[in-house]
Amino acid sequence: MNLQKPYSLDEAQKILENYCAYQERCHKEVTDKLRNMRMIPEAVDTIVVHLIENNYLNEERFAKAFARGKFRIKKWGKNRIIRELKFRQVSKYSIDSALKEIDSDDYSETLHELTQKRIAQVKEKNIYKKKKKVADYLLYRGWESNLVYEKVNELIK
Known part of the structure; x- marks a missing residue:
């Protein structure tokens, strides 16, 4: 009891x-x-x-810190960050504000590095299967599909 x-x-x-x-x-x-x-x-x-x-609780400040942290440390894409913030019932305004915290150059660079790292890890001989495995990994981490497929096609030939 x-x-x-x-x-x-x-x-x-x-x-x-x-x-x-x-x-x-x-x-x-x-x-x-x-x-x-x-x-x-x-x-x-x-x-x-x-x-x-008394400023102990501030949803927008939370959303910004969350987005920065998950992007920098866990290398999550924007889709995953949005999904997690929505799950925590954060307002659309705060989510939009949080996504502005992510620098677009850093975002592109991180996707490039993450893709290269994953390509090195995937030991698949068939080029199409390799592309699929790398793309699935990036999509799971919340990266936008158009960016993922563009990057995978650029790096796996």
């Missing part, structure tokens, strides 16, 4: 301030955490408003 001590509004607010200060969070993560703490809907709303007013 799960006996969890009830939190006062102030306690919950402090916990969530620390939670948001530690790393950028989206609204969905914060409301989910409050629900897991068994806070009533009115308390959830009050705390979320407090976090927004």
Whole structure:
């Protein structure tokens, strides 16, 4: 049986301030955490408003940090970033704003490097199968299909 001590509004607010200060969070993560703490809907709303007013919670800032991080560290394409942000219920405005954080030259360069690296890893003799394997990998990582096929055809001959 799960006996969890009830939190006062102030306690919950402090916990969530620390939670948001530690790393950028989206609204969905914060409301989910409050629900897991068994806070009533009115308390959830009050705390979320407090976090927004005191700049602990900022959806656009979260989206920008998320997009930069996933692109730089995991080398995700824009489609995957958009899909993940939508899953986190981030607004279209914040998503569009986040995608502007990705420099187009860096984007092209990263796709080129990622494609070359994958070509070296795929040990397929049949050129068409090799192209398909490389393209599937890049599409899975969220790169746009027109860019993927253009790059694969350019690098595999």
